[in-house]
Amino acid sequence: MVILPLTKEEIEEIREILGREPTQEELAMFEAQWSEHCSYKSSRLLLRLLPTKAPYVLVGPGRDAPAVEIFPGTAVVFKIESHNHPSAVDPYDGAATGIGGIIRDILTLGATPVALLDMLYMGEPSNQHAGWLIRGIVKGISDYGNRVGIPTVAGDTWFDKSFNRQPLVNVACVGVADTERLVLEGSSPGDVIIITGNATGRDGILGSSFASRPLAKDADKDIAAVQVGDPLTEKLLIEVIRELTERRMVKFIKDLGGGGLTTAVSEAASDHGVGAEVHLERLHTREQGMTPLELLVSESQERMMLVTDKGRLEGVLKVLEHYGVPYSLIGRFDSSGRIRVYYEGKLVADVPAKDLAKPRAIKRASSPPPEVLKGLKRAEVPEPESIEDAILSVISSPNVASKKWIFEQYDHEVGIRTVIKPGYADAAILRLLDGSARGLAVKGDANPRYTSINPFRGAANSVAECFRNLVAVGSEPLAIVDELNAGNPEKPQHFWFFEQMVKGIAWMTDELELPVVGGKVSFYNEDELTGAQVKPTATIVGVGRIEDIARAATMEFKVAGSKIVIVGVTLPEIGASEYLWRVHGLEEGEVPVPRPSREKRTAELIRSLISNSMVRAVHDVGTGGIAATLTEMSATSGLGFTVDLSKIPVRAVYRIDEVLFSETQARYILEVPDDLVSKVLERAEKFGIDAAVIGEVTDNGEVRFVKTGKVLALLDLSIVRDLYFNTLRKFLEVT
Amino acid sequence: MPKVAVIKFPGTNCDYDVAWALRVADGLEGQVVWYEDFTLSGWDAIIIPGGFSYGDYLRAGAIAARTKVIEKVAEAVEKGLPLLGICNGFQVLVESGLLPGALLGNESGSFVCRWVRLRIERPRGPWMLLLEEGQELSMPVAHAEGRYFIDEETYLKELLNSPLLRYAEGFNPNGSMYDIAGVASRDGSVFGLMPHPERASEEVLVPRGYSPDGKLIFQSLAIALRRGW
Numbered sequence: 001m002v003i004l005p006l007t008k009e010e011i012e013e014i015r016e017i018l019g020r021e022p023t024q025e026e027l028a029m030f031e032a033q034w035s036e037h038c039s040y041k042s043s044r045l046l047l048r049l050l051p052t053k054a055p056y057v058l059v060g061p062g063r064d065a066p067a068v069e070i071f072p073g074t075a076v077v078f079k080i081e082s083h084n085h086p087s088a089v090d091p092y093d094g095a096a097t098g099i100g101g102i103i104r105d106i107l108t109l110g111a112t113p114v115a116l117l118d119m120l121y122m123g124e125p126s127n128q129h130a131g132w133l134i135r136g137i138v139k140g141i142s143d144y145g146n147r148v149g150i151p152t153v154a155g156d157t158w159f160d161k162s163f164n165r166q167p168l169v170n171v172a173c174v175g176v177a178d179t180e181r182l183v184l185e186g187s188s189p190g191d192v193i194i195i196t197g198n199a200t201g202r203d204g205i206l207g208s209s210f211a212s213r214p215l216a217k218d219a220d221k222d223i224a225a226v227q228v229g230d231p232l233t234e235k236l237l238i239e240v241i242r243e244l245t246e247r248r249m250v251k252f253i254k255d256l257g258g259g260g261l262t263t264a265v266s267e268a269a270s271d272h273g274v275g276a277e278v279h280l281e282r283l284h285t286r287e288q289g290m291t292p293l294e295l296l297v298s299e300s301q302e303r304m305m306l307v308t309d310k311g312r313l314e315g316v317l318k319v320l321e322h323y324g325v326p327y328s329l330i331g332r333f334d335s336s337g338r339i340r341v342y343y344e345g346k347l348v349a350d351v352p353a354k355d356l357a358k359p360r361a362i363k364r365a366s367s368p369p370p371e372v373l374k375g376l377k378r379a380e381v382p383e384p385e386s387i388e389d390a391i392l393s394v395i396s397s398p399n400v401a402s403k404k405w406i407f408e409q410y411d412h413e414v415g416i417r418t419v420i421k422p423g424y425a426d427a428a429i430l431r432l433l434d435g436s437a438r439g440l441a442v443k444g445d446a447n448p449r450y451t452s453i454n455p456f457r458g459a460a461n462s463v464a465e466c467f468r469n470l471v472a473v474g475s476e477p478l479a480i481v482d483e484l485n486a487g488n489p490e491k492p493q494h495f496w497f498f499e500q501m502v503k504g505i506a507w508m509t510d511e512l513e514l515p516v517v518g519g520k521v522s523f524y525n526e527d528e529l530t531g532a533q534v535k536p537t538a539t540i541v542g543v544g545r546i547e548d549i550a551r552a553a554t555m556e557f558k559v560a561g562s563k564i565v566i567v568g569v570t571l572p573e574i575g576a577s578e579y580l581w582r583v584h585g586l587e588e589g590e591v592p593v594p595r596p597s598r599e600k601r602t603a604e605l606i607r608s609l610i611s612n613s614m615v616r617a618v619h620d621v622g623t624g625g626i627a628a629t630l631t632e633m634s635a636t637s638g639l640g641f642t643v644d645l646s647k648i649p650v651r652a653v654y655r656i657d658e659v660l661f662s663e664t665q666a667r668y669i670l671e672v673p674d675d676l677v678s679k680v681l682e683r684a685e686k687f688g689i690d691a692a693v694i695g696e697v698t699d700n701g702e703v704r705f706v707k708t709g710k711v712l713a714l715l716d717l718s719i720v721r722d723l724y725f726n727t728l729r730k731f732l733e734v735t
Numbered sequence: 736m737p738k739v740a741v742i743k744f745p746g747t748n749c750d751y752d753v754a755w756a757l758r759v760a761d762g763l764e765g766q767v768v769w770y771e772d773f774t775l776s777g778w779d780a781i782i783i784p785g786g787f788s789y790g791d792y793l794r795a796g797a798i799a800a801r802t803k804v805i806e807k808v809a810e811a812v813e814k815g816l817p818l819l820g821i822c823n824g825f826q827v828l829v830e831s832g833l834l835p836g837a838l839l840g841n842e843s844g845s846f847v848c849r850w851v852r853l854r855i856e857r858p859r860g861p862w863m864l865l866l867e868e869g870q871e872l873s874m875p876v877a878h879a880e881g882r883y884f885i886d887e888e889t890y891l892k893e894l895l896n897s898p899l900l901r902y903a904e905g906f907n908p909n910g911s912m913y914d915i916a917g918v919a920s921r922d923g924s925v926f927g928l929m930p931h932p933e934r935a936s937e938e939v940l941v942p943r944g945y946s947p948d949g950k951l952i953f954q955s956l957a958i959a960l961r962r963g964w
Contacts, residue, residue, distance in 0.1 A: 148748070149787075235787075235790075323745070324745065409845050413875055416755060416940060421942060
């Protein structure tokens with residue numbers, strides 16, 4: 001009944017491993033576990049390039065989620081996941097179950113989930129199909145995240161026609177735990193395997209293999225591979241695991257995610273060098289007559305594997321019964337090194353755990369497609385006739401405008417940790433809620449346009465953007481996780497983008513000393529109709545630590561009369577910019593040069609200014625350049641400004657559109673109290689960073705750009721605010 | 736020290752937030768109680784916190800309102816114990832008939848999470864000792880089903896003779912009739928509201944331009960339990 005897309009060579013290899021013909025069940029297990037989604041067979045060799053170590057990294061890549069020690073004795077567990085394929089077929093359930101899965105990854109280490117992030121790269125809001133996907137995705141995340149009581153505090157969005165039919169839905173979850181509470185014991189022979197949570201059904205059969213190939217032309221045929229979420233059960237699992245880990249009653253926890261029971265058991269066994277004996281008929285199921293094969297590879301949601309020893313088993317079961325969460329005892333680990341699966345007493349699969357868990361890595365061919373030449377072109381466009389129109393066009397871009405329509409649908413406050421809420425700053429800040437003033441900052445970033453034009457620089461810049469966002473709120477960036485969304489790895493001209501993105505991240509994180517502690521890879525993101533890959537996208541989620549949450553910086557202007565200071569030098573880098581796209585309809589040109597050493601020095605300056613309370617507002621310069629950055633600081637505050645563009649430190653810039661819209665890296669804009677300006681400039685000089693006063697905050701309801709006295713653009717703040725806050729809503733609200 | 740029961744249903748998610756807010760607002764001890772374990776004795780007040788009881792797959796609060804624990808809660812109310820329902824807790828109180836009216840899906844069709852300004856009328860009873868007539872308060876809302884609905888007769892007869900919490904002009908987030916954000920029994924001992932006072936009980940959680948007024952509700956209770964109301 002199931003079509004098995006294992007290759008001939010793979011089937012031959014399985015025969016060699018077993019020394020005989022595999023059974024149907026065994027083939028399904030290999031198929032699930034050797035799928036790209038579960039095995040990383042195409043990506044593993046390249047992912048080794050990423051730096052993963054730092055003294056504070058407690059758990060690196062390899063487990064369901066990594067952990068870093070953010071403060072002595074306190075761990076942050078965080079992870080990213082994609083649900084691109086399911087969300088293309090069924091946006092509501094696809095996105096919702098993405099949230100469910102990433103939360104369970106955090107639970108496996110025994111951490112308390114405290115925040116969710118969603119990084120959504122979606123089609124044009126004006127496109128009918130894309131609009132339907134966007135609304136469904138946001139509602140799916142809203143309904144699931146809100147119900148489980150974890151705030152969705154930050155994220156990232158991008159709108160582009162290449163995502164009209166295949167969106168990228170990347171979600172991340174952040175958890176906290178006392179380092180001693182982390183569940184790291186592992187499984188050993190004799191330990192009992194408990195499967196708890198939802199009953200197993202026929203949904204999501206071989207969903208990982210579905211995610212490891214392009215969508216079918218008739219995507220509705222894939223609907224059986226999409227799972228449906230049940231946030232109430234997820235919420236109960238959170239309660240159960242909180243209690244079990246507080247009382248140290250389990251040795252090991254694993255999510256039944258991609259690959260279902262097969263993946264959970266085989267990875268748990270092979271990671272700890274043990275084997276397992278599993279009795280499938282003991283599994284609690286949702287429907288009658290499920291075959292052993294279906295039970296092995298079903299991806300029904302909200303299921304987890306708990307491992308404990310005989311001594312603690314009774315206590316674990318008591319907790320499960322108290323919360324009314326169903327469970328089944330399906331077997332135990334042993335020292336055989338083999339996974340032996342029985343169904344009603346009959347042996348249906350008997351495979352070596354190690355061979356099942358890790359297929360041979362594949363070295364994929366890679367070659368740059370001719371289209372990348374557009375990234376080498378110098379963008380030559382005429383200066384815009386009206387600077388005012390150009391500014392309005394950039395700030396009303398869905399990529400720049402406020403994402404209020406999205407984040408207001410998420411409960412971003414439950415848990416009473418969210419100190420800096422969505423829309424107020426470059427990153428969200430959560431307090432630890434341990435009575436101290438300490439907290440953590442989180443943010444997710446990507447720029448699909450950059451990575452599609454120059455994947456190396458684009459991915460490096462995504463890391464830098466995330467780094468700056470964490471710095472701009474006053475935190476010290478500690479570590480990142482990445483999600484690499486790419487095309488078909490079997491096509492060398494697709495795989496080249498993946499390879500370049502990995503190398504870009506590896507280089508930048510190495511330079512910034514920012515370990516990549518975990519991540520995911522999603523291949524086969526192609527338009528179902530054309531076979532073209534969607535824009536390859538490197539999504540970065542970072543965490544930072546902050547000693548005193550009360551000192552965190554936000555981006556909105558605070559006081560009329562404050563001075564506006566720019567930090568960093570501006571170069572003529574309008575290639576691949578939002579300006580070039582919005583005003584000239586071009587997606588080409590040189591992606592801005594990543595500048596790691598300057599990023600580092602500038603970050604130190606910004607953090608020292610924030611921790612010494614020398615600034616009133618901080619905002620990093622990103623998409624849309626200085627024009628977008630300033631108008632965002634203004635729109636979110638209701639205060640206007642006047643800025644003299646001739647005062648901006650530049651190099652080789654001769655045109656006003658280059659000053660306004662260049663996306664040169666390593667820049668920030670600050671609001672500084674009048675009496676501290678000279679001190680701020682002195683400090684910048686000491687750090688060897690260009691900085692200059694470029695204007696001041698006003699309360700006359702105007703946004704004003706001048707050049708040596710001459711007014712270049714004068715905009716009514718109420719119009720700016722309306723465009724900034726309502727653009728997205730107008731496209732997406734159904735009336 | 737007075738003890739406050741914070742009742743937890745499957746799917747409740749603001750239980751620990753409320754317990755924390757009770758403690759930081761005025762040193763009250765809030766104890767999270769699993770709904771099946773709740774007994775009448777030993778409590779000085781009861782709070783039903785926010786969340787999605789039983790997933791709210793049917794209608795917000797509908798299933799929780801029909802559990803045995805709500806019968807016990809009703810008994811407690813007859814004995815004069817102060818009862819507060821926040822968000823999903825308010826939905827439960829309305830569904831169970833402990834407060835009048837109904838809460839329908841938001842006019843926008845979507846969940847909404849944002850800070851709002853509110854105004855209190857006829858404050859009285861244990862939850863409002865520190866509030867003054869017409870006082871403006873700020874707190875955040877976070878709900879999908881918060882559109883308050885009431886027949887005109889009950890509105891005129893009951894609500895206009897009881898404490899009433901309204902969204903200030905321009906802040907109605909859900910299309911509630913008469914801008915109603917919260918209603919109470921005549922004596923104010925039973926109070927239900929959609930906004931979350933526990934999220935507005937500490938300065939550090941308040942965005943610029945608003946104030947931590949939720950704590951006034953918990954501080955009122957603390958005073959009421961010590962000195963009566």
